[in-house]
Amino acid sequence: MITNERMDNVFHALAHENRRRILDELRNAPGISVGRLASNFDVSRIAVMNHLAVLEAAGLIVSERDGRTRRLYLNVVPIQMIYDRWTDDYSGYFASRLTAIKYAAEGAEKKEGKND
């Protein structure tokens, strides 16, 4: 099971809008470079780097060196483990029915920040 300390790291990492937006960007463009990612944000590159460090400590992103570029990938597994802690396939089925109705009724996109 996921340790409480690790789960603290995940919730802390997710508790900031810019960090959640970084995860959106990584999902939409897996393997994006740090430079390109930073150019999508109004904050300084240093601030983005700090957010990346928090996200990486929580295991939410994986970074890989590719020559002089650092490529970033979303790792969805820690979020799945939060889900696993309180949900099972039965409650997950009905909960997702409810959210599906909500999204349909509101005309909202299920995945916020998805650019397609």
Next chain:
Amino acid sequence: MIENQNTVEKAIYKININAPIEKVWSELVKTDAVLPFFFGAVCRTPDELGVGAPVAMETPDGKHRRVVGEVLAFEPPHRYAHTFKFTGYEDRPCTVTYELTETENGVEFSLITTNVPAGTKTEKGMAQGGPFIVRTFKSVVETGKAPLGARAMLFMFSLMAPFTPKASRSENWDFAKIQTLGA
């Protein structure tokens, strides 16, 4: 190899497993036993796993082979890779790589998918299967069994067995044919 342009960028699923690396490796490359983390399938290979060996993920009753492939890398206990084709879909094979790195509290286990054809059922299948495989695998290695939610899902799969497409029947995917798929 020239990368096909219509592939999605690789995806990485990473998890920490609290077990010795040898144990993680031996669970990963187990053949002829039911693998809960691989949707209850049994990994079959004619001789033993190694580079070039064909693999088939077969239902326990032997009737279906839903996933087939060929081993591309076999470096105990750090790296294992094979091509991965869903027999029920027309899509060409993609590649799955498992990487194991020893850390101070166990093993960092990564599942990496590459060469996945974009906009296909294979892409969806990999995106849904990746998280299931790594978290179920962690539980199997650490506790000897799949988590409750995964067990419920495995039970659902067993009920779905009659609806497996004919294309996935084992007789359509003998090892000789699997080896003609190419990497």
